[in-house]
Amino acid sequence: MPVVKGPQVFPRSEYLRRLAAVKAKMAECDIAAVVITDNAHITYLTGSVAHSYDTRGVVILASREEPVFILRWMDVAAAVQETFMERDSIMGYSEEFMGDPGKNGYDAVIDFLLDQGLGRSGIGFELCNLTVDSAEKFKGRLLQARIQDFSKVVSRIRTLKSDLEIVAMREAAAISDAGVLMAAEVMRPGMREADAIAEIVGTLARGANGKPGTWIATPYLCATSRTGNPHTTWSEDTLREDSQVNLEIAGVRHEYHAPICRTYILGKPTDRLLRIHEAQLAGLEAGLNVIRAGAVSGEVASVIHSTTEKHGFKKRSRAGYSIGIDWMENTTSLKLGDTTVLEPNMTFHLHLGSWVEEDFGYVLSESIRVTESGVEVLTKAPRKLFRLG
Amino acid sequence: MPVVKGPQVFPRSEYLRRLAAVKAKMAECDIAAVVITDNAHITYLTGSVAHSYDTRGVVILASREEPVFILRWMDVAAAVQETFMERDSIMGYSEEFMGDPGKNGYDAVIDFLLDQGLGRSGIGFELCNLTVDSAEKFKGRLLQARIQDFSKVVSRIRTLKSDLEIVAMREAAAISDAGVLMAAEVMRPGMREADAIAEIVGTLARGANGKPGTWIATPYLCATSRTGNPHTTWSEDTLREDSQVNLEIAGVRHEYHAPICRTYILGKPTDRLLRIHEAQLAGLEAGLNVIRAGAVSGEVASVIHSTTEKHGFKKRSRAGYSIGIDWMENTTSLKLGDTTVLEPNMTFHLHLGSWVEEDFGYVLSESIRVTESGVEVLTKAPRKLFRLG
Structure with a gap:
């Protein structure tokens, strides 16, 4: 059976306040989407506390109230229970991405950005937290995008x-x-x-x-x-x-x-x-x-x-x-x-x-x-x- | 007073065996030094188990039996106690590197490589584990070096x-x-x-x-x-x-x-x-x-x-x-x-x-x-x- 939301620690308004601060920065820089990959930032912006050792990302779209959480299929139920977001804001990627040297969850994030027609838009990444391989994957598959470093943005808001x-x-x-x-x-x-x-x-x-x-x-x-x-x-x-x-x-x-x-x-x-x-x-x-x-x-x-x-x-x-x-x-x-x-x-x-x-x-x-x-x-x-x- | 070695879990020969496997790969690729930054790999190659949230690196030199461990000054005592290496293989970097946006422990690693005259040599890095910023720091300060990806080398040996x-x-x-x-x-x-x-x-x-x-x-x-x-x-x-x-x-x-x-x-x-x-x-x-x-x-x-x-x-x-x-x-x-x-x-x-x-x-x-x-x-x-x- 589908799971339902668990008890929420913070009200929705608390998350929307946090997101509004990120979106203000996005507007300032003409950025259509920000990809959040730091685990602490994911917790801060969504309420997710379940662990994950797999690549995953939260995408904040300028055009959408809730962010979109893209993670391994088996972690979707936990995200539904824990986060403030509706089910349609949580997307599971397939098991095929696990243990594949060429592919990982970031490919699912990129697929999502491209599906949203953002291949030529400004996109923020937390480059400070991304490994060289991951950054190359994002840059390599988003060649036309204008990539901006959003590394310190959420950290500063959290302070x-x-x-x-x-x-x-x-x-x-x-x-x-x-x-x-x-x-x-x-x-x-x-x-x-x-x-x-x-x-x-x-x-x-x-x-x-x-x-x-x-x-x-x-x-x-x-x-x-x-x-x-x-x-x-x-x-x-x-x-x-x-x-x-x-x-x-x-x-x-x-x-x-x-x-x-x-x-x-x-x-x-x-x-x-x-x-x-x-x-x-x-x-x-x-x-x-x-x-x-x-x-x-x-x-x-x-x-x-x-x-x-x-x-x-x-x-x-x-x-x-x-x-x-x-x-x-x-x-x-x-x-x-x-x-x-x-x-x-x-x-x-x-x-x-x-x-x-x-x-x-x-x-x-x-x-x-x-x-x-x-x-x-x-x-x-x-x-x-x-x-x- | 200076600390002394604590009980050692593995004999020196065990670490030398592990290092020999890395050095064989270095010889194959004509690499003079490898910088190990993955925490599990640091443990595997040195015996260090103390935690650190600061940047640090273990440098394996083709020309030296023991690796050199470069880490925050306050973590040196633990490294002396825990690792199989002699004291002259452990170098502390200064507190100035902490909380400085432009500098971190990797600068101390680079300083060491340059001191060793390796600025134009082949140097291996675990690029898979390095963030974009860190990789840029290494590449930017080692412009003449021939940088090679050693990401999977230690993982494979560990298997x-x-x-x-x-x-x-x-x-x-x-x-x-x-x-x-x-x-x-x-x-x-x-x-x-x-x-x-x-x-x-x-x-x-x-x-x-x-x-x-x-x-x-x-x-x-x-x-x-x-x-x-x-x-x-x-x-x-x-x-x-x-x-x-x-x-x-x-x-x-x-x-x-x-x-x-x-x-x-x-x-x-x-x-x-x-x-x-x-x-x-x-x-x-x-x-x-x-x-x-x-x-x-x-x-x-x-x-x-x-x-x-x-x-x-x-x-x-x-x-x-x-x-x-x-x-x-x-x-x-x-x-x-x-x-x-x-x-x-x-x-x-x-x-x-x-x-x-x-x-x-x-x-x-x-x-x-x-x-x-x-x-x-x-x-x-x-x-x-x-x-x-």
Whole structure:
């Protein structure tokens, strides 16, 4: 039997607002169609969250209210259930395209564009996300089209969240907090790191306040002697009497991520550990004090860097980055020299993490929202160095 | 303090064997250096498993035994710990490259190639994985180089596993089996899908036989009314008295994945469910009977398709695909018409899954290894329709 729509996270008007912003840019550039291929952008513009490892595209037509989603036939049912669009906006391509070296789902996208009589029109592509092969396929089969790079268009629109998106991010942040507290509850000397991760990711799935996590983002658990690494997941080791654990996790609601970092010490903290905690805490609070609509990103970073440096720790990495669907947004960084002016409902992972030696680092961070007058800290777990018996 | 090497999963000789295969191809094409950018290929050639969302590359030089790994400075410590290579084979690039629209880690890779005097040499790139921007950066800064596409070279080498890799895959398969059994133990009417996933992914982390999972691969849990979807993760729904659950998970050891699918019914199975189970079971067993070194991939698929069809269900999708690091290998498909001749130690996800209506599908699969005389089924969970109270 045909499937019907599942529960919708956002109303149709939310998607039409997002699409209107893309269409405004299309009108400006005299573009008849934009082909969206970035997975996060597909989620943002349609509501689709089912995974796909196959080539697929969302085509936004200037002449049509809903976009058209072209994907592998077996993924059509999920798209009908999840997206805000009507069934006639979802087109499945045949199994023949799978595992064929010459053909893939992008051929179905091109067939659609040609069927629409757009072979000589302006067409936007997210060239930044397209591989060389894919771009050549599009260009090769759309020789008469005027191809324009729309790589950054949706990313920029995503940067400013609607109030509805903020609700999802608050829910995600509550899950992050639950994960932080679960880690504090279970991590003890003698426990395998894998067993700690099992409890943490279980919490990320179960969620908080009756709202389950809708995805398990990669958890990073860097324990002694790996606290100098930011991006190792977990090891086959067992936690020891004196282990330090740097944890970076993100609760997820409807693909919206709210990352958080906290550090745990299983024995007695060293002086250096206490001092770097104080330095990062001071830097974090100094950052929170200056973040507001109108502040300049690079100046916020400068306050953070100089504060930690006053406390004796030079932070080498940027102080944060824009977050939303799929964790990092790859748009604005809270970075020295960045000239972005902050606006209300921009959201960041304000990240004080510092890897000061190859075998020593410390992490402390919050997910935050910029407001007119200051900042809302979305994550609310105790902002402390967790000392675990 | 500088970090030291962590436990090594594979001996140095294993990596040198893999590299020798790439170097043979380089010699054939008169190529002085190959730049590896695919994450799975980086893992395969170096042992690195830490994640990175930043641009990075492994450069294989014809003139040097070890490859050179160029990555963000903060990820160097993890690379030293994880890879088989000496410290002088790992180079960190500066934080300045982060969040800079014009520059990224690939500039550091290019700087290295130019420093090596290779600006006019033959250089291989994995163009299939490079975005248009990245390819333009490489071509633009290496104008005098002879650029060659090395996209499929490492993928092809990966297809044939060593016995050491098979050991890792057996361990991964045991974790997959544990996940399947945990799902059977916990899934009951009234349980939220998210709570079932929490238990399942916890098991995937804890592992089996004292060997933890080293990664949590995306779990797919498609319950009524989503059994027609292959690729939805889980929903916010609660399992019901008559729910069917299609589960696809993969245990992971050192990035080697061993996927498995099983189907569960919480109430009384319908006749249709019993019949499709019998059809897929017959197809699976027919496939296992004909797989052996020397068999042709498309002919194996043909036997499977005709068997399920005899049992009244036409399978639309391919019957499997090559597996290893990072789940799917994107090389050989067990697909009608495929002319690949199977060789010993090729590994496949033999996948009978069928999505016959938008609201109804069934899944049954095994991870397998091709042997001289037949097949080793790596996953060993009961090959049945699980009936849960």
